Amino acid sequence: MSAPAFDQKDGWIWFNGSFVPWKDAKVHVLTHGLHYASSVFEGERAYGGTIFKLREHTERLFRSAEILDFQIPYTLEEIDEACNATLAKNGLTDGYLRPIAWRGSEMMGVSAQHNKINVAIAAWEWPSYFSPAERLKGIRLAFAKYRRPDPQTAPSLAKAAGLYMICTISKHDAERQGYADALMLDWEGNVAEATGANIFFVKDGVIHTPLADRFLNGITRQTVIELAKARGIEVIERRISPEELPTFSECWLCGTAAEVTPVSEIGPYRFTPGKMSEMLMADYTAAVTPPATKLAANA
Ligand SMILES: Cc1ncc(COP(=O)(O)O)c(C=O)c1O
Numbered sequence: 305m306s307a308p309a310f311d312q313k314d315g316w317i318w319f320n321g322s323f324v325p326w327k328d329a330k331v332h333v334l335t336h337g338l339h340y341a342s343s344v345f346e347g348e349r350a351y352g353g354t355i356f357k358l359r360e361h362t363e364r365l366f367r368s369a370e371i372l373d374f375q376i377p378y379t380l381e382e383i384d385e386a387c388n389a390t391l392a393k394n395g396l397t398d399g400y401l402r403p404i405a406w407r408g409s410e411m412m413g414v415s416a417q418h419n420k421i422n423v424a425i426a427a428w429e430w431p432s433y434f435s436p437a438e439r440l441k442g443i444r445l446a447f448a449k450y451r452r453p454d455p456q457t458a459p460s461l462a463k464a465a466g467l468y469m470i471c472t473i474s475k476h477d478a479e480r481q482g483y484a485d486a487l488m489l490d491w492e493g494n495v496a497e498a499t500g501a502n503i504f505f506v507k508d509g510v511i512h513t514p515l516a517d518r519f520l521n522g523i524t525r526q527t528v529i530e531l532a533k534a535r536g537i538e539v540i541e542r543r544i545s546p547e548e549l550p551t552f553s554e555c556w557l558c559g560t561a562a563e564v565t566p567v568s569e570i571g572p573y574r575f576t577p578g579k580m581s582e583m584l585m586a587d588y589t590a591a592v593t594p595p596a597t598k599l600a601a602n603a
Contacts, residue, residue, distance in 0.1 A: 315394045318386045318425040321378075323393055329424060336416045337406030341466030344368035345404040347560045348387065350427075353397040354594040356560075358384050360523050362403075368462035369405055374421050376405050383423070390425045400430035400561065406465075433500075433561040434484055442568025442577040443557070445498065447546075448474035448486035452496040452519045460518050471499035485557070487570050490518050495544040501559030503567075504528065505552035506580045511539045512552070524558040524588070531587040537580070549573040556581045564588045 317329035337343035345368075346361045355361075362383045369376050376383065387401055407419040434443050450470035453460055458467060471488075478486040478499075487503065490496040495514050497503055502525040504513045511532050516525060529539050555567040555575040564585040566577030 313428065315426075315428070316390070318390045318393075318423075320422055320424070321386075323390075326426075329426070331406075331422070332409050334409050334412050335406065336408060336412065336419050337422075337465070339412070340407075340414065340416070341464070341469070342372060342374070342416060342419075343404060343406035343465040344372055344463055345402060345465065346463060348401040348403070349430075349560050349563075349592070350391050350396065350399050350401065351592045352594045352596065353391070355387055355391065355401060356592045357523050357527070358387055361560075362387070364463060364523070365403055365405065368464055369421070371459045371462040372464055374405075374407065376423060377421050378423060383425075386425055387427075390427045394427050396427055396429065398429070399427050401425060401427045430561070433559075433563070434565050438484060439565050440577075442555075442566040442575065443484035444482070444569040445485050445487045445567055445571070446478040446481050446483040447571050448488040448499070449477060450474050450488065451493075452488050452490045454491040455518055457491070461520065463520060468499075475499045483569075489546065490514075492543075493545070495546055495549075498557050498559075498562075501557040501562040501565070504556050504558065505544070505549075505575075506554035506578070507552050509537070509580075511537055511580070512544060513539065513541055514544050515541045522559050524560055524563070527591060528558050528564065528584055528588060531584060531591060535583070535587070554578045554581050556584070558588070563592075 313326050315326040316323040317326055319329050344365060346365045348355050348361045362380050366376055387403060403425045405421055405423045407416045408422050410419045432439060450473060474486040474488060485498045487498055488496045496519050502522045504511055532539050549570055550573055557565045557567060566581040567575055
């Protein structure tokens with residue numbers, strides 16, 4: 305039996321301050337967020353009952369909203385509390401959370417000065433973003449036809465729904481060709497990121513990753529950089545041209561959903577998931593696991 309559609313699950317969704325049954329968490333078709341992509345969201349994971357870097361995610365949600373010229377009508381504390389309550393209300397300890405804020409239906413045009421800002425939070429089980437078998441061997445990436453937009457063209461640093469339009473098209477195109485995902489270049493032709501995750505490379509024991517000043521500086525990306533540095537590994541953030549891809553030995557993607565996922569191919573280039581990817585996958589798992597869960601696992 306196939307899994308139910310996302311509007312047909314059971315559970316509770318936090319919707320503008322209170323819980324509503326999952327199937328009743330609806331919006332009208334004349335919603336500004338739907339027509340004009342005036343919506344920002346987060347993707348969070350909980351491990352052993354603790355949402356990893358919850359405050360950082362909530363702060364990013366608020367920053368993304370500000371970039372889209374609206375304010376979330378709650379405090380950071382209220383949203384943190386609502387995320388924890390959503391996890392608990394749905395009986396989850398390990399799962400994925402999706403807070404989202406969007407402009408409502410009060411005005412229907414480009415201008416949305418008086419539209420209400422709505423906020424909802426859903427949580428569900430989501431064990432692995434890429435297929436677990438594929439993940440260990442390393443996933444295969446195609447090159448995306450679309451490029452990440454210039455920050456002068458679009459609000460590139462916000463986690464805004466509108467920016468995902470080119471990601472869905474690129475991921476579909478990659479999947480049709482048998483790849484798991486697509487590598488997107490920036491508007492100048494440098495390596496940027498995958499459609500929902502940041503990218504890292506290894507050359508001669510040093511980690512190289514694109515400078516995140518023109519796309520989402522992922523919370524996982526920042527965590528992986530800290531973990532590598534804590535191991536004494538040098539991490540260089542810089543522009544990386546696609547011509548350099550054959551000079552790297554290892555490659556991985558990272559993001560809240562993808563966690564740390566080795567990459568074995570990008571178009572014609574090959575990488576061998578090795579010690580560095582394995583070490584950072586293990587370090588990331590240790591970092592996201594709350595102390596109580598670690599104690600229980602070792603008992
Ligand atoms: C386009 C894009 N880049 C990067 C990331 C990684 O961000 P994070 O590690 O904060 O989940 C994500 C996932 O949210 C994403 O959608």
